Amino acid sequence: MIPVQGVTGQTIAVLGLGRSGKATAAALKAGGAHVVVWDDGQEARAQAEAEGLELRDLNRADAWEGIAALITSPGIPHLYPDPNPVIARALDLGVPVDNDIGLFFRSFATPDWDNFGTTPKVITVTGSNGKSTTTALIHHILTSVGRPAQMGGNIGTGVLSLEPAHDGEVVVIELSSYQTDLARALTPDVAVFTNLSPDHLDRHGGPGGYFAAKRRLFAEGGPDRCVIGVDEVEGRYLANQMGQGPGDDRVIRISSGQKLERFAWGVFARKGFLSEYRKGRQVASVDLREITGLPGAHNHQNACAAYAACRAIGIAPREIEAAFRSFGGLPHRSQTVRELDGVRYVNDSKATNVDAAEQALQAFKNIRWIAGGLGKDGGIAALQPHLGHVVKAYLIGHSGPDFALQLAGTPYEVFDGMDAALARAHAEALPGDTVLLAPAAASFDQYPNFEKRGEHFTALVNALGS
Incomplete structure (x- = not known):
């Protein structure tokens, strides 16, 4: 932990009690500050109180007496489209607003x-x-x-x-x-x-x-x-x-x-x-x-x-x-999972939109492309100029049938899920091919997040031939 400098004896308020908010509260305490915290979510407040943090409802006008600064989590709007009411109150009162990055650099x-x-x-x-x-x-x-x-x-x-x-x-x-x-x-x-x-x-x-x-x-x-x-x-x-x-x-x-x-x-x-x-x-x-x-x-x-x-x-x-x-790449970002019988298997589950999928499609040749999920507005129509390296598309999830209508002359099949799509791509892949998961869609129709989707793909690939 990096104790925050220059706060000894001051009362500092922390807004937002996710990972960065809790770490900020601990670092402020370590620097000698009296820390009060608030979060708009009842569950986050209850957990913070159970961990010994002092809650103070910063929506109350009388809560600001003696507060020297407000430290806010990055996800909370401070200007556009509208400031969070707590931050707006700090601005009205002239209480300095900062975040953990500012505290880090000064400490x-x-x-x-x-x-x-x-x-x-x-x-x-x-x-x-x-x-x-x-x-x-x-x-x-x-x-x-x-x-x-x-x-x-x-x-x-x-x-x-x-x-x-x-x-x-x-x-x-x-x-x-x-x-x-x-x-x-x-x-x-x-x-x-x-x-x-x-x-x-x-x-x-x-x-x-x-x-x-x-x-x-x-x-x-x-x-x-x-x-x-x-x-x-x-x-x-x-x-x-x-x-x-x-x-x-x-x-x-x-x-x-x-x-x-x-x-x-x-x-x-x-x-x-x-x-x-x-x-x-x-x-x-x-x-x-x-x-x-x-x-x-x-x-x-x-x-x-x-x-x-x-x-x-x-x-x-x-x-x-x-x-x-020796750099292996980050998980779910053009990550080579395995090479098997001359075929490369690449996990780019982070490619949740057309722009990201375009980058992945330009990175490889002889692509057997697994795509689909919960598509964005416009589908994959914008990818048509970038399908020249795609041998075949294997479409999954909610938007799979809609994506099929936007592939022009690219061969494709539609599947219910990842298991069947990967099995078919593996069976049809030839040496020199790349089986690429670059969904061009969100994961929420079948997975809680893109990480879980990429982990499923990775597990299936690692099980091939076993």
């Missing part, structure tokens, strides 16, 4: 660091897509080369539940727009922006607000190095703002598809090869084509981001390349 450094040989560092990763894979890949590289490292934030451990830093340690944190939007302190050593596509627009009041939330990590944080994906105009704008010209190597531009030779520092992937350029000269290259944990152009962009972040803290190219080769 991470301690006097113990004066005795360290190497100052700890924080690498943060934000963006629309690829955040989790990039964060996990950076952490994997660090541990592979023997650097002490922790990983947390929007992936894995909550930031205040991390351990206080060790000598030379690197902490890698995934940050969502919900987390960067509100944090009052943001001071990473290296900040990564992967890409931007429309998401959470109601929460941020439109695309401009969504981008502004991401941009705060850079503009407010002042990182020593910025790793910025420039395949969208927002990334190019951000890179332009953070640098003093193309010769400023504090900005490392990354891309999947375009050359970046004219800048002081660029990392890009084209035709399966990652290249690092410094001041117009290529200094390193990595062949990504046979790295099974990073298939497809979207993962090549993730590789560029992770590579650049690790180069920014002095890790050598060949060490990074070796770590790439």
Whole structure:
């Protein structure tokens, strides 16, 4: 746990009692604060009270006497579409509102660091897509080369539940727009922006607000190095703002598809090869084509981001390349489960919408595609231009029959569930084929979440031939 600094003797209110809220309450207590908590859900309140937390109904006007700050969980709206009533009350009273990310950044450094040989560092990763894979890949590289490292934030451990830093340690944190939007302190050593596509627009009041939330990590944080994906105009704008010209190597531009030779520092992937350029000269290259944990152009962009972040803290190219080769990928995200008789089985259950499924379909050839579930508006019509690698579709779930009507000339069969679809795909697959679960649909018609769907697929694949 990281005790929160600067709160001794203060009364601090915590709103939201999920994982991050409870961890925040504990870290505030450890820092000497008097903590009161509230959650709109009765069950969460009862559980918190049973765990010894002091409840205070923050909807009451008299509840705010003596409260020095309100710490809110990231899922609770503070601005758009409307502020939660408790947060609105804090704004009216002028009570500072923060989140666990802000508390982390103001509390991470301690006097113990004066005795360290190497100052700890924080690498943060934000963006629309690829955040989790990039964060996990950076952490994997660090541990592979023997650097002490922790990983947390929007992936894995909550930031205040991390351990206080060790000598030379690197902490890698995934940050969502919900987390960067509100944090009052943001001071990473290296900040990564992967890409931007429309998401959470109601929460941020439109695309401009969504981008502004991401941009705060850079503009407010002042990182020593910025790793910025420039395949969208927002990334190019951000890179332009953070640098003093193309010769400023504090900005490392990354891309999947375009050359970046004219800048002081660029990392890009084209035709399966990652290249690092410094001041117009290529200094390193990595062949990504046979790295099974990073298939497809979207993962090549993730590789560029992770590579650049690790180069920014002095890790050598060949060490990074070796770590790439041992990276297994994250569960349910283009995860190679198994290769059997020349056939690859890939779990991309996280592909719950058309955009994600498109990335998966572009990553492989000779695809036997398992798709379906609870489809989104428009079905899979937008995927028609990307079905050239699909040998056959095996459609499941509520939207399977509807998806069949949108496949044009692609062969297909419709099945009741995953068991039958995988059995048929396995029976028909030939060496060189990829059996790909990329549903392009939510899981809730047959599974509680995409993780359970991916776990079922994985279990079935691992049972093949046994």
